[in-house]
Amino acid sequence: MSKPVRDPYTGRMTTGHEWNGIIELNTPVPKLVLLFLALTFLSSVIIWLLAPAWPGLNSYTKGILGIDQRTTLEHSLEKSAIKTAQWRTDIETLSFEDISRNSALLATVRDHGERLFEDNCAMCHGPDGKGGDGYPNLVDDQWLWGGDPETIMETLRVGVNSGHDEARISQMMAYGRDGILTLEQRRAVAAFVISLSSSDHTTPEDAETLSLGAEVFEQQCVSCHGPDGRGMQSVGAPNLTDDFWIYGGDITSIDNTLRDGRQGVMPNWDERLSLADRKVLTLYIDDLAQGASQ
Amino acid sequence: MISQLTKTERETALFLTALLTLSGLTLGLLGRNDLLGYHGALLAVAGMSLTFLLIKDYYKPEPDPDNRAKYYDDPIKVGLVLALVWAVIGMIVGDWVAWLLVFPEATFDAGWASFGRLRPVHTSGVIFGFGGNALIATSFHVMQRTSRARLADNISPWVVVVGFNLFCLMAATGYLMGITASKEYAEPEWYADIFLTIIWVVYLVLYLRTLARREEPHIYVANWYYLSFVIVVAMLHILNNLAIPISLGHAKSYSLFSGVQDAMIQWWYGHNAVAFFLTTGFLGMMYYYLPKRAGRPIFSYRLSIISFWGIVFLYMWAGSHHLHYTALPHWVQTLGMTFSIMLLVPSWASAGNALLTLNGAWGKVRDDATLRFMMVAAVFYGLSTFEGSFMAIRPVNSLSHYTDWTVGHVHSGALGWVAMITFGSIYTLTPWIWRKERMYSNKLIELHFWLALVGTMIYVFAMWNSGIIQGLMWRAYNTDGTLAYSFIDSVAAMKPYYVARAIGGLMFLAGAIVCAYNVWKTAKLPTVTEYTPDKPPLPARGRPSAAAQAAE
Numbered sequence A: 001m002s003k004p005v006r007d008p009y010t011g012r013m014t015t016g017h018e019w020n021g022i023i024e025l026n027t028p029v030p031k032l033v034l035l036f037l038a039l040t041f042l043s044s045v046i047i048w049l050l051a052p053a054w055p056g057l058n059s060y061t062k063g064i065l066g067i068d069q070r071t072t073l074e075h076s077l078e079k080s081a082i083k084t085a086q087w088r089t090d091i092e093t094l095s096f097e098d099i100s101r102n103s104a105l106l107a108t109v110r111d112h113g114e115r116l117f118e119d120n121c122a123m124c125h126g127p128d129g130k131g132g133d134g135y136p137n138l139v140d141d142q143w144l145w146g147g148d149p150e151t152i153m154e155t156l157r158v159g160v161n162s163g164h165d166e167a168r169i170s171q172m173m174a175y176g177r178d179g180i181l182t183l184e185q186r187r188a189v190a191a192f193v194i195s196l197s198s199s200d201h202t203t204p205e206d207a208e209t210l211s212l213g214a215e216v217f218e219q220q221c222v223s224c225h226g227p228d229g230r231g232m233q234s235v236g237a238p239n240l241t242d243d244f245w246i247y248g249g250d251i252t253s254i255d256n257t258l259r260d261g262r263q264g265v266m267p268n269w270d271e272r273l274s275l276a277d278r279k280v281l282t283l284y285i286d287d288l289a290q291g292a293s294q
Numbered sequence B: 001m002i003s004q005l006t007k008t009e010r011e012t013a014l015f016l017t018a019l020l021t022l023s024g025l026t027l028g029l030l031g032r033n034d035l036l037g038y039h040g041a042l043l044a045v046a047g048m049s050l051t052f053l054l055i056k057d058y059y060k061p062e063p064d065p066d067n068r069a070k071y072y073d074d075p076i077k078v079g080l081v082l083a084l085v086w087a088v089i090g091m092i093v094g095d096w097v098a099w100l101l102v103f104p105e106a107t108f109d110a111g112w113a114s115f116g117r118l119r120p121v122h123t124s125g126v127i128f129g130f131g132g133n134a135l136i137a138t139s140f141h142v143m144q145r146t147s148r149a150r151l152a153d154n155i156s157p158w159v160v161v162v163g164f165n166l167f168c169l170m171a172a173t174g175y176l177m178g179i180t181a182s183k184e185y186a187e188p189e190w191y192a193d194i195f196l197t198i199i200w201v202v203y204l205v206l207y208l209r210t211l212a213r214r215e216e217p218h219i220y221v222a223n224w225y226y227l228s229f230v231i232v233v234a235m236l237h238i239l240n241n242l243a244i245p246i247s248l249g250h251a252k253s254y255s256l257f258s259g260v261q262d263a264m265i266q267w268w269y270g271h272n273a274v275a276f277f278l279t280t281g282f283l284g285m286m287y288y289y290l291p292k293r294a295g296r297p298i299f300s301y302r303l304s305i306i307s308f309w310g311i312v313f314l315y316m317w318a319g320s321h322h323l324h325y326t327a328l329p330h331w332v333q334t335l336g337m338t339f340s341i342m343l344l345v346p347s348w349a350s351a352g353n354a355l356l357t358l359n360g361a362w363g364k365v366r367d368d369a370t371l372r373f374m375m376v377a378a379v380f381y382g383l384s385t386f387e388g389s390f391m392a393i394r395p396v397n398s399l400s401h402y403t404d405w406t407v408g409h410v411h412s413g414a415l416g417w418v419a420m421i422t423f424g425s426i427y428t429l430t431p432w433i434w435r436k437e438r439m440y441s442n443k444l445i446e447l448h449f450w451l452a453l454v455g456t457m458i459y460v461f462a463m464w465n466s467g468i469i470q471g472l473m474w475r476a477y478n479t480d481g482t483l484a485y486s487f488i489d490s491v492a493a494m495k496p497y498y499v500a501r502a503i504g505g506l507m508f509l510a511g512a513i514v515c516a517y518n519v520w521k522t523a524k525l526p527t528v529t530e531y532t533p534d535k536p537p538l539p540a541r542g543r544p545s546a547a548a549q550a551a552e
Helices: A031-050 A069-093 A096-101 A103-120 A149-158 A183-197 A207-220 A251-260 A275-293 B007-030 B036-056 B065-069 B074-102 B115-147 B156-177 B190-212 B221-240 B259-294 B301-315 B318-323 B330-357 B362-367 B369-391 B394-400 B404-433 B442-474 B487-493 B495-523 B546-551
Strands: A014-019 A022-025 B243-245 B253-255
Touching: A022 B259, A022 B301, A031 B301, A031 B330, A069 A103, A069 A275, A069 B330, A096 A103, A096 A275, A103 A275, A103 B487, A149 A275, A183 A207, A183 A251, B007 B036, B036 B156, B036 B190, B074 B115, B074 B156, B074 B404, B074 B495, B115 B156, B115 B190, B115 B221, B115 B259, B115 B404, B156 B190, B190 B221, B190 B243, B221 B259, B221 B301, B259 B301, B259 B318, B259 B330, B259 B362, B259 B369, B259 B404, B301 B330, B318 B330, B330 B369, B330 B394, B362 B369, B369 B394, B369 B404, B369 B442, B394 B404, B394 B442, B404 B442, B404 B495, B442 B487, B442 B495
Parallel strands: none
Antiparallel strands: A014 A022, B243 B253
């Protein structure tokens, strides 16, 4: 240990310690540091007195203000409920037609509906509602379960294949995997299905394949998709004669559908969105579809 | 390197590599039906390669006993090179995930390329790979120089360096395969955790044994900081990783804690990892290399002591500020918030102590980019600790939490403070341990400095903007009480900032590559025989000197 010396630049004494050339000045702790240390400790003590802070054996200090995050949250939820109460009641009680005629309510529907749609529906149906691979387009006049407001709202409430007690159930069987149809039959019926939707009802396939396809269609498909292939909204079976395909309309995609079946899921929203919110969403979706068809 | 080991040491090393091979084989056999098998194989291959290296040089002549009187710098060189390798890997992956946020579809439909798997490769790569190796390497240097004593033995430093890097390798490869304990910054699974625990105990024992050889009765403050890093990280690591594997043949394990207790333990760990991995360890670095480079005495011994105890005591309580407005009881949140506020003063005192140490050396700061790295690091340390205490205040946190502001804050600390103090230390240390007159190119250091500074500024400003915009968008309401923006609106609003962030990160990465190149070229410079910046190790009183021991 060497002796303390005076540092010529600062005029301070060193501590007299030395480690491989490093020395330290014995500068006292600056008053400013002590002041701020005292201030931060003091403000902490004040916060401890005001808010819940220190634990004991069975409880904790509750603080003079008597605040707790749970009651604070409840309070702020109540406050926000008051703000939305008027339009919520109106939406809940008025009929779809009455809401559509009320321009102030309609503004809320369009604004709030867009938020609801983007926060809850857009991840599957897309921010523009046009769907995507595996998810139906909502911006057209084709509906799996029906497109009138009451039906849309019911679909929102119970979902599709959602596990809800009253869920809409829809299942396309796995004709290939379960050995109901042979590869040849599947190819034929797929070709037939394509011929239904092509404008001139022709495909590159020969007439023999198409007649086999028609035969298979008659036996296996009409019970859900209907004799003319226009689908059936009571079982959520899609229209096969239009040009919209949830899972793709080329021969390979249709064959995949035939082979492994389809069982699309839409969650039920009755537990996550209020009645008013579901009604707003219904009107918003209705609005989207109508905007597109005009 | 192996020629520096005596016959007995080579035999000990062979025993250890055989043990590693055997453990790897056992793990591989137990986990042959699981991803665990790959990590068993990894350890076995590493063990066999090291065994081969040892056998190859086994009959080489024993080292000159005189060398045993000198400092042992070989493990430092290896640790330093590995730190730079991990820096480049970790930052490449970091910038990759930054671009992935700009182009989220760029995952090639591959599991390993998803954000969730790549991000921990980045965080572990830079924190543990880059930061950890830099801490280990510099601590080996600082403990020897400030104790004026050689490392306590010649095997355990290698156990620490090699073992720690095997842990990092298991971590990074595991994430890509989908192995994760799902705890942020503690993602490696149980077997890797046990492995690291063993390595860490060896590290602690080595540190204490080397300190015990010192002649100066006082322990220099840098060692206090490094030791707090080693001890507390051990404690955090063990407690947060307590888990039960589903079987010895599976990588997957389940945490011993559940629900809010699990969250509290995790963020007690997470925040103290910031405190004791990313702060106290690097303060140890700063307290040695900054005064050495500046050639000035530490501004205040007293300030460094109260800062040390302030940081060590107060940080321990602050973790709960990560869980504001959650299921965590309100009183725990209040304590986390208030201790974070009190923590500000010791943090600023450390930054102030560093900056005031530069009094009398500001001319050097102007001319020497290496010292400027360390000066800027101290400034960023002050800025990010202020920001951290500020964000820990509950109402502020209600705006900042879950936003990019957190990401910006972390990087202001990680790039501005941790990486910059490390680069400054690396530029100081490299010529010393490779016995060169100077670094290969001062111009490249200058280039690196500006790339790092501008890159950090772009990054941090981009994230401040995006974070505050996110926070404000999430809480914006219309007059009828409905939300003004959907979540996806806030995502779309982030795009320009994400581009800026990725560019800032790219600059920082470019700087790290320049640094690696510069260090590589420096190691190739002609060695200076007469040159030494150090006082030699002292022959110890009351026990045989290191030289005498080796000659026995």
